[in-house]
Amino acid sequence: MTTLPALDQAAIQRRTVLVLSLGQVLGGIAFGATVSLGALLAADLSGDDALSGLATASVTLGAALCAIPLARLASRVGRRRALTLGNLFALVGIAVVILAAALRIFPLLLVGILMIGAGNAGNLQSRFAATDLAAPKHRGRDLSVVVWATTIGGVSGPLLLGPGEIVGQAIGMPPQTGSYLFSLVAQTAAFILYLVALRPDPLLTAQRLAKDAAASLAAPLIVLDRPTVARYAIFAIAGSHVVMASVMAMTPIHLSHMAQGMHAGNASAADVSLLVGFTIALHVAGMYGLSPIFGILADRWGRLRVVLLGQGLLAAALAFAIFVNDQPWGVMVALILLGLGWSAATVAGAALLTEASAPELRTRRQGRSDSLMSLSAAAGAVLAGVVLSNFQYAGLGIAASVLVLVIVVLAPLGRTRVSRPTHDRGRLV
Structure with a gap:
């Protein structure tokens, strides 16, 4: 058997990270538009603010339903086909959302947003695709670079509300659907990019290299599996995402009410769109803008420490949401910190999950992590609408703080020591 030279593998990894990053730029435009407009469209078509959380619930539910199937598909036929299928789902979803707004059919709107969420499952999988061929010492960095690339599209999406x-x-x-036209163009470009440029497939290449390496050794390569650490990583990722998604989902509604109060009930749609779009753009910038720094810190400080750093940032965000929610600048600071906390926790958590899992279990666990993350966030978004209606924005911040505390308390479960792969004739342990 022959193995790929280290230089060639590094070159393929650089190309893979570049292609995945460009795809995230394009996919982030649709994500940013859906985050900004979903709750407003849902409230408009349903006529009830309490149902606005169903928009975020639908996008996260779509991601949850497709995360495991896309991960399994990737393990069989590679990342390229899985990612292109995700983009196809998003394209159809955007068209359905536009149709639902034209016909003013609320259930159809949720179907379209759910399909966009299915496409977002592919976007989430991109960060794991960046680790398939990554050197262990650069795993956090490479993963975070792909996450960072979403900044451009994610920030552009909300800022395109006005021009859209x-x-x-x-x-x-x-x-309120004009910016989805930009999303449609961006998703089409991402579909073509993955289909044409993501070659060779990173996951299939990594699997081939592993088989070649195993065949060339007198005894199998043993990589320790740490299921307890992996389970904590999955919980920390999901919990951090729930905190972020539940507060973020209700922020457009809170800001809409705030804008009406600032204009004595006469705020125009443009006033609301400007305030919401700018705030969500800052939030998305926080989510992705500093992810390379968190990735480098995760490589140098350790994954668990950066997960806990994320919880500290989330706690600070919730403090602003609780105590300074009556001022636009206070909500903006809360959303920025919320994005930064999410970034630190999910980047480090994803790296922790990858290195705590034996190679043959990684793709499966990655799919489960994305599914649980999205499913729990969907439930959180629905409950967030109820909490906002009954206990206002401050009450939502207090409820989310409980989950942050649980992640911190359970942190000892995520401790792990770095160990080198060993060779043995025994089975994987």
Whole structure:
């Protein structure tokens, strides 16, 4: 058997990270638009603010339903086909959302947003794809670079609300859906990019290299599996995502009410869109903008320490949400810190999950992690709407703080020592 030279593997990894990063830029545009407009469209079509959380619930539920199937598909046929299928789901979902807004059918809107969420499952899988061929000492860095690339698209999406409405009105699109036109173009470009440029497939290449290495050794390569650490990593990722998603999902509604109060109940749609779009853009910048720093810190300080750093940032965000929620700047600071905390926890948590799992279990656990993360966030978003209606924005911050505390208390379960792979004729332990 022949193995790929180290230099060639490094070159393939650099190309893979570049392609995945470009794909995240394009996919982030649709994500940013859906985050900004989903709750507003849901409230408009349903006529009930309490149902606005169903938009975020739908996008996260779509990601949850498709995470495991896409991970299994990737393990069989590679990342490229799984990612292109995710983009296809998102394309169809965008078209359905536009149709639902035109016909003013609330259930159809949720179906479209759910399909966009299915596409987002592919975007989430991209960060794990960056680790398939990564050297262990650079795993956090490579993963975080792909996460960081989402900043460009994720920030652009909310900022395109205004221009999108102008373009949408010019071509006769339904109200509040103009920016989805940009999303449609971006998702199409991402689909073509993955289909054409993600070659050789990183996961299939990694699997081939592992088989070649095992065949060339007198005894099998043993990589210790740490299921307790992996389970904590999955919980920390999911919990941090629930905190972020539940507060973020209700922020557009809170800001809408705030804008009406600032304008004595006469705030225009443009006033609301500007305030919401700018705040969510800052939030998305916090989610992705510093992810390479958190990735480097995870490589140098250790994964668990950066997970706990994320919890500290989330706690600070919730403090602003509880005590300074009556000022636009206070909500903006809360959303920025919320994004930073999410970034630190999920980047380090994903690296911890990858290195705590034996190679043959990684893809399966990665799919389970994404599914649980999205499913729990969907439930959190629905409950967030109820909490907001009954206990206001501060009550939502208090409820989310409980989950942060649980993640910190359970942190000892995530402790692990770095060990080198060993060779033995025994079975994997």
